[in-house]
Amino acid sequence: MGRIAGSNGERTAALIRRAALRLIHRQGFAAMNLRELAAEVGISPASLYNHMRTKQNLLFDLVHEHMTTLLAETDAALAAAGPALMDRLRAFIGHHVLYHLERKREVYIANFELRALDPPNAAVILGLRHDYEARLIALLEEGVAAGLLAVEDVRVAAYAMLAMLTGVCTWYRPSGRLGRDDIVAVHIALALDGVCRRD
Amino acid sequence: MGRIAGSNGERTAALIRRAALRLIHRQGFAAMNLRELAAEVGISPASLYNHMRTKQNLLFDLVHEHMTTLLAETDAALAAAGPALMDRLRAFIGHHVLYHLERKREVYIANFELRALDPPNAAVILGLRHDYEARLIALLEEGVAAGLLAVEDVRVAAYAMLAMLTGVCTWYRPSGRLGRDDIVAVHIALALDGVCRRD
């Protein structure tokens, strides 16, 4: 059997990436085998190698694209927000939650399959993650300096906020009770004001 | 070669569990192979089966013991706190963070290796997790009813709080800059009051 009529490299590559995201998200990278991935795409295991170098490289590509997209979109959202610090902080939170609602598979994989990356690949991703965290840390520091925010430790606060905001990935279902805007609003309120009533 | 002088069933079983926690935490359950585990313990792969039924069962035992311990300790902490709602809420948060600092490997595994459990095993663990979440949801509902708390959605708020509080597992190092009590205090403040300054 040779090349199949109507086959198209770019389309097949996209199918592979989408199926890989599903499978890795459901079972984890180590538990996803390439025969299963190939079956999902509808090609033979050998054919996967027309579109990727190795299994490890496939994971790296998926995570790397996600991280660069996240960074670029975040900067765009910050630039689009008003100049006031609280507006930019709200923009950061809102964008983070929305992005994580829409691309929860990518986010989940990027967060929890870091250990499956080869050390050099992991270092690249950790660098990008560090850049992302730096955006929030800078906002918090600016807010504290301006007297708008009160946190005992900026770095820990940033990590805690990110953990909270990223948590939506683990339970969100598009068919759920709340709409996206509701979820965004709840998280902005929680991050800024906590659960206690303000009088 | 037969039984080794000084060998002891209970001690070996404990060594296996401890080594398994380390390896699963570092590499993930699917990526941990039993030859590596056996080498870490200092026995042969075949000998593992004197202390466990299957690899799957080992994971289930680890997660199950963690969840039942967490539930029992939480109830004890709540019972030991004062009767006022805010005292109990602070006790829940404080205990959660402390427990997660001290047993971050168990927590990480219980949260992120659920998908590696067989469906019947996973159902048991999900039930225990649901019980745990119910403790916090009940506290939040009581606080809202009493007018002490203000959250738009109790269930989402509980999930968000748990995600934030559990996040410490991903970055905490005992040798780090902050002591445990500092970290607990920061998280209680963040969960209750958020990052905004209160005047």
Place this chain on the structure above:
DNA sequence: TCGGAAAACGAACATATGTTCGTTTAGCAG
């Protein structure tokens, strides 16, 4: 139109991996 690149396939390889089996030795109850 025609030849090379692209994109698929079946088959196989080398290795990894969970598990079992038979055997052997140490500990301990009677």
Place this chain on the structure above:
DNA sequence: CTGCTAAACGAACATATGTTCGTTTTCCGA
């Protein structure tokens, strides 16, 4: 002391898995 059980071992099995190879067929630029 004796025999049963606990706890270890080496060896092997059956299967799974990432990857490569040679081949075949389609697409497309020259």
